[in-house]
Amino acid sequence: MVVAVAVAIIVLQATPSSAFPTSAHRDYALGAPGDGAMASADLDRDGRADLVVADSDANALYVFRQGPYGFAPGPDIAQTLPGKPRALTLAEVNGDGIPDIVVLGPDVAWILPGRGDGSLWAPEAIPAPGAIAFGVGELSGDSAWDLVTLTRDGIEVRFQRPGAVVYPEDADWNVSAPGARALTIADVNGDGRADIAFAAPFEFSLLLQTTAGVLRRTEGPETAVAGIR
Numbered sequence: 001m002v003v004a005v006a007v008a009i010i011v012l013q014a015t016p017s018s019a020f021p022t023s024a025h026r027d028y029a030l031g032a033p034g035d036g037a038m039a040s041a042d043l044d045r046d047g048r049a050d051l052v053v054a055d056s057d058a059n060a061l062y063v064f065r066q067g068p069y070g071f072a073p074g075p076d077i078a079q080t081l082p083g084k085p086r087a088l089t090l091a092e093v094n095g096d097g098i099p100d101i102v103v104l105g106p107d108v109a110w111i112l113p114g115r116g117d118g119s120l121w122a123p124e125a126i127p128a129p130g131a132i133a134f135g136v137g138e139l140s141g142d143s144a145w146d147l148v149t150l151t152r153d154g155i156e157v158r159f160q161r162p163g164a165v166v167y168p169e170d171a172d173w174n175v176s177a178p179g180a181r182a183l184t185i186a187d188v189n190g191d192g193r194a195d196i197a198f199a200a201p202f203e204f205s206l207l208l209q210t211t212a213g214v215l216r217r218t219e220g221p222e223t224a225v226a227g228i229r
Helices: none
Strands: 004-014 021-033 038-041 050-055 060-064 077-080 087-091 100-105 108-112 124-127 133-137 146-150 154-158 173-176 182-186 195-200 203-211 214-217 222-224
Touching: 038 087, 050 087, 087 133, 100 133, 133 182, 146 182
Parallel strands: none
Antiparallel strands: 004 021, 038 050, 050 060, 060 077, 087 100, 100 108, 108 124, 133 146, 146 154, 154 173, 182 195, 195 203, 203 214, 214 222
């Protein structure tokens, strides 16, 4: 079964006397088969934000490139995946200055390096057994983006190896996070370092990066991250 999903682009309008939006109108409705996660970045480096939509029914990603007059009604690029996409994010992972797509699948994460024109290289698989959420960020002080996955038992960190986008099969570092169901990586306290935030029902926890490769639980002592090169 194919479910048609309309990706709507909404523009909020403000009154002249206030910057707070008071109304909205839909500028575009983009036809995207299937359903799944969505993210945005400038994939073709033309100064305009593009869209990536995951299709969990067809095991595919659809790229909508924004041109001078907006988006075409359908996707510009369809990329097949080896399995069902569950979540995705866009980040410059391999150090070439071009946004890449990182997708979480069943027990695996795929990295699809961007070519710079909106198209993608073939997906590279990274083992992620039991992962239910993920994020990428610079956690070891080497300017390379590391992979963080959340399982039912805890958080696993895999450091990117130098010279290529290579991650180990086994995690470099583990932290217990029983009951956690969501995870994100962001500079929470504004010190320029990526931190890990995760949430369980009725509970929210932080792992703050105090120095390069050193994470501290907000409710506990500092814990050195193992496996830093």
